[in-house]
Amino acid sequence: MASNKILLKNKLFLSNIFNHKSMRAFVLIIFSFIFFNSCETDDEIQIDICFRQFVGENQLELNNITYENEAGNLYSVERFLYVISDLTLYFENGDFMVLDNYYFINLDDENSLKVKNIDIPSPCVSVSFTYGFPQNKNITNLYLNDENNFHNLMLWPTTLGGGYHYMKLEGKYLDNYGEQKFYNTHTGGLNGNDYSVSYFFDIEASEEKSYIYIDMNINNIYNDPVYDFNYYGSAIMSSEEAQSIIQVNVLEDVFSVS
Amino acid sequence: MKKFLIFFLLIVSCDPDGDDNDFETTPYSLIYPSDIFPIMLMPEDNFLTQEGVFLGKKLFFDPILSSDNSISCASCHIQEHSFSDPNQFSVGVNGDLGFRNAFSLVNIGWNSSFNWDGSASSLENQVFEPVSNPIEMANNWQQVEADLNASSEYRDLFKQAFNIDCIDSTHVAKAIAQFERTLISYNSRYDKWSRGEVMFTNEELDGLNIFTTERGDCFHCHGNINFMDNSFHNNALDETFSDLGLYEVTGNDLDKGLFKTPTLRNVEFSAPYMHDGRFNTLDEVIDHYNSGGVYSSTVDPLMKYVNSNPYGIPGQTGLLLTQQEKNNLKAFLLTLSDEEFIQNTDFQP
Numbered sequence: 289m290a291s292n293k294i295l296l297k298n299k300l301f302l303s304n305i306f307n308h309k310s311m312r313a314f315v316l317i318i319f320s321f322i323f324f325n326s327c328e329t330d331d332e333i334q335i336d337i338c339f340r341q342f343v344g345e346n347q348l349e350l351n352n353i354t355y356e357n358e359a360g361n362l363y364s365v366e367r368f369l370y371v372i373s374d375l376t377l378y379f380e381n382g383d384f385m386v387l388d389n390y391y392f393i394n395l396d397d398e399n400s401l402k403v404k405n406i407d408i409p410s411p412c413v414s415v416s417f418t419y420g421f422p423q424n425k426n427i428t429n430l431y432l433n434d435e436n437n438f439h440n441l442m443l444w445p446t447t448l449g450g451g452y453h454y455m456k457l458e459g460k461y462l463d464n465y466g467e468q469k470f471y472n473t474h475t476g477g478l479n480g481n482d483y484s485v486s487y488f489f490d491i492e493a494s495e496e497k498s499y500i501y502i503d504m505n506i507n508n509i510y511n512d513p514v515y516d517f518n519y520y521g522s523a524i525m526s527s528e529e530a531q532s533i534i535q536v537n538v539l540e541d542v543f544s545v546s
Numbered sequence: 547m548k549k550f551l552i553f554f555l556l557i558v559s560c561d562p563d564g565d566d567n568d569f570e571t572t573p574y575s576l577i578y579p580s581d582i583f584p585i586m587l588m589p590e591d592n593f594l595t596q597e598g599v600f601l602g603k604k605l606f607f608d609p610i611l612s613s614d615n616s617i618s619c620a621s622c623h624i625q626e627h628s629f630s631d632p633n634q635f636s637v638g639v640n641g642d643l644g645f646r647n648a649f650s651l652v653n654i655g656w657n658s659s660f661n662w663d664g665s666a667s668s669l670e671n672q673v674f675e676p677v678s679n680p681i682e683m684a685n686n687w688q689q690v691e692a693d694l695n696a697s698s699e700y701r702d703l704f705k706q707a708f709n710i711d712c713i714d715s716t717h718v719a720k721a722i723a724q725f726e727r728t729l730i731s732y733n734s735r736y737d738k739w740s741r742g743e744v745m746f747t748n749e750e751l752d753g754l755n756i757f758t759t760e761r762g763d764c765f766h767c768h769g770n771i772n773f774m775d776n777s778f779h780n781n782a783l784d785e786t787f788s789d790l791g792l793y794e795v796t797g798n799d800l801d802k803g804l805f806k807t808p809t810l811r812n813v814e815f816s817a818p819y820m821h822d823g824r825f826n827t828l829d830e831v832i833d834h835y836n837s838g839g840v841y842s843s844t845v846d847p848l849m850k851y852v853n854s855n856p857y858g859i860p861g862q863t864g865l866l867l868t869q870q871e872k873n874n875l876k877a878f879l880l881t882l883s884d885e886e887f888i889q890n891t892d893f894q895p
Contacts, residue, residue, distance in 0.1 A: 366847050433584050437658070440775040445758035445765050458847035470850040472760075522850040523760035 333411065333495060337375070337403040339393045340503045341368065348506060350395065353460055353468070357510035361517045363461035363471065365506065368395045369441060370455040372502065373421050374486075377406075378414035380493050390421065390431075392438050400436065411493035415500060415545045419538055420454025420484035426477045427451060444476040448525055451477045454484060457509065461517040471517050473509065474525050475534055483535040489545035501546045508542045509534060569709040571595035574724070576655075578732050582740070582771050586655045586727060592670060592720045594727060597707035602725030604703065605718060607895040610693055612639050612683035619676070619722065620895075622648040626888055628812035629654075629729060634823035642681040645789065647823035650816040652887065653809055655727035658776045662805045662821040663791050669723035674715065687715040694718065731811050731887040739881065746881070752871070753878025762835070762865060762875055764810075766848045773810035773882065780804050782839020782849040783820060791821065803844050814883040828879055832872050838864030 341348040343355045343365075353364040373390035385408065394400045420426070428450040432439050442453040457473040475483060491500065509515070515533055524530035574594035576586060588594070605611065606619045622636035623629040629651035635643040646662050654660075659667055666672035676682040677690060694700045694713040704713045707721060738744045746754065756762035758769070767775050778792045780803040792801040805821040819825040825834065838851035845852055853863040867875065887893075 429582060432582075437776050439584065440770050441777065443765075443769050445769060447755055447758040460847070470847045470852070472847060472850060523763065525760050 333408050335406050335408055335412065335498055335500055337387075337406065337500045337502060339372070339391070339401050340501055341395070342503060342505050343507045344505065348395075351459075353462065355507060357507055358512065358514045359510065359516035359518075361461050361510070363517065364459040365457065366460070367456060367458040368506075369393065369453070370457075370504075371420055371442065371452065373418045373425060373484075375417040376415070377408060377412050377500075378416070379408060379410040380413050381410040383409050389425070392434075392436055392442070394436065394441070397436060411495050411497065412491060412500060413493045414488060414490045415502070416486070416488040417502070418484050418486045419543065420475065421452060421477070422484050422486070423477065423480075423482040426482075426484070444525075449477045449480045457506070464518050469517075469522060471522050472524070473534065474523075475531055476525070478525065478528055478531050481528065481531070483531045485535060485539045487543055487545075489543075491545055503544045503546070504542055505544070506542075508540070509537050511537060512540060513537065571597050571707065574599050574728070576728065576730060578730050583732065584656060584771075587658075588655070588727060589668060589670065592723060594724050595707060597703070598721050598724040599728055601703045601707045602721035602723065603893075603895065605722050606725050610697075611677050611685060611690055611718075613685040613689070614639050617683060622682075623651050625890075625893055626815065627817075628652045628731075628815040628888065629893075630816040632817065634818050636682070638679075638681045639684045640681075644681055646821050647818060649806075650808060650812065651726055651729050652731050652811050652816075652884075653772050654729060656772045656776075657774070657806075659806065663794050664778060664806055665795050669726050670716075670719045673719035673722045690718065691715060729887075729893060731884040733886045734811065734884040735881040736878075737884075747877065749874045749877040750881055753874040753876065753881075756867065756871055756875045757878050760850075761871075762867065763848065763850070764835075764875075767807045768810050773813075774807040776807070778804040778806055779846040779848065780842060780844045781835075782841070782845045782852050783824070783834070785840050785842050787842070789822065800844055803842055804846075810879065811882050812884055812887065814880050815888060828876050829872075832867075832875055836865045836867050836872060 343349075348365060348368070350368075351364055351366055353362050355363050355365070357363065370393050371390055372393065375387040375391060376384055377387065378384045385406075387403070387406070391403065392400060426444075428443070428446055429439075431442075431452065438452075442456070444451045444453050454475045454477075455473070459471060460468050461471050463469050477483060510517075513533055513536060515530075515537065520527065520530045524534075572595060574596050576594065578586075592598075606623075609615045609618045609621075611618060616639050617637075622631045624631060627650075631648035634647060635645060636648050637643060649660075649662060654669065657669075660669060660672040661675070666675065674687070677685050678687060691714055694704075700713060701711070704710050704717055704721075708717050710717055735744060739746050739750075757764045759765075767777070767779055767781075769775065778801070780791075784803065787803040790802050792804040792806075793799070795801075808816075813819075813828065817826055817828075819828075819831050825831050838853035839845070839849050841852045851864045851866075
């Protein structure tokens with residue numbers, strides 16, 4: 289009964305307003321303004337891109353020797369930095385958008401895990417990117433003055449081909465004797481070779497979608513073909529064999545986009 | 547009492563803002579190869595000027611900053627030692643010893659944090675600490691300001707550099723920071739080799755290879771043109787920590803025992819080594835890394851070959867460089883010496 293009273297009062301209020309000519313014009317202007325503005329909002333879509341890291345189904349947890357790869361190595365992750373370059377979004381209306389030159393993801397820097405508030409013209413239907421840098425963008429000192437200490441943290445020595453690391457994945461593993469050892473899975477353009485990997489993913493288009501997730505399954509860096517820490521040892525920057533096997537693994541099922 | 551009176555009068559009479567009319571300074575251009583060195587970032591309110599650098603140098607060498615006028619910045623940051631202290635710990639005004647080795651100031655302008663524990667976020671901030679530290683200059687800034695304001699020479703110099711009539715600690719710090727940013731080395735034998743001006747010996751070339759590959763794995767922390775990574779690491783010196791380093795600033799358990807990576811430029815001149823100056827020679831430093839160091843809970847994963855249980859077997863792990871390889875690595879490190887920097891009269895009072 290109370291709500292009916294309020295409804296009746298509102299009806300009376302509106303009819304009173306529309307009985308005045310000038311007030312009617314004013315209300316029309318206001319409604320037009322709201323209508324056109326809301327139309328504009330409908331045309332704009334804003335999304336965030338999130339870089340997430342998993343081991344199997346579970347979100348990566350640092351500093352615990354709990355993960356196991358196909359070789360049967362138990363390992364932990366203590367530090368993880370990697371590069372995604374040439375990130376491109378493709379839209380339902382046929383347009384595409386090339387985002388920043390590269391993204392430097394560093395688990396020590398929470399801000400690096402998300403790209404916020406990207407205005408897109410229509411729903412995103414596909415995403416492409418490169419893990420690491422393609423050869424023409426992997427040049428020593430090219431990113432000399434970039435933010436987030438990128439140059440210092442990711443420089444790849446000229447002695448080993450120059451350019452920048454694609455990835456630094458570091459932690460501990462248990463060796464064949466049950467001893468804990470450190471591993472540094474560092475990848476880059478060893479001896480001038482291009483070990484970067486390019487991807488193209490179709491995703492479900494939706495105007496409601498406010499996030500695009502670019503996920504990594506870290507365990508698959510070491511799976512299929514099998515990568516055994518005991519065989520490759522703690523340091524692989526000079527090993528073309530190790531760089532190649534990780535490239536193959538990364539190509540297959542390390543990244544996914546949703 | 548007399549000092550107090552002068553201070554009181556200055557407080558009363560000081561007009562902090564200078565007159566903007568006709569104030570001009572001469573820009574100071576830093577010279578370094580900009581294609582291989584990053585742009586040196588500096589605060590927008592403290593760009594280098596000839597007047598600021600001149601004033602900063604005068605302050606750097608003036609014991610007026612210490613409580614008994616006995617030591618200056620230059621007492622512990624000595625040019626011939628690449629602006630570091632050859633003593634393990636520096637001696638303060640009361641004969642007190644510090645507990646960390648004085649940080650070398652060569653190419654300090656490219657650092658993004660300062661002190662071994664990163665407790666200062668800018669060179670300007672860094673200047674404040676030693677002046678009031680009771681085991682260093684043991685002074686207080688009110689006294690420093692009073693002493694400087696009592697000097698007509700300093701009043702003139704601050705007026706010329708910053709257009710202020712009343713000297714304050716902020717502008718003292720700004721001036722010293724300006725001078726410190728000019729302490730640049732880019733003419734070592736390594737730099738000349740990079741430019742194709744000299745040839746390396748076979749030993750130096752092998753040392754370079756050890757340094758820049760995982761044979762020695764020096765480059766991950768000392769890899770760029772300034773031979774430091776603007777970051778913090780636990781380099782496997784101790785199993786337990788008497789100095790907690792970065793943890794003292796962040797309070798994060800994972801930062802216990804982490805210290806700022808120092809530059810290796812002029813490393814020949816900047817002995818002793820490590821945050822506590824425990825190693826007197828480069829041979830000792832190389833032996834430490836060659837051994838792999840010892841395990842602790844925060845040791846950096848880059849220290850891949852730590853040799854204390856349960857991480858490896860002492861004597862059988864570590865880098866396992868031969869004596870010849872260690873000599874070669876040392877030969878390369880010596881190419882980072884810049885005699886011109888050590889003798890540069892622009893850096894002298």
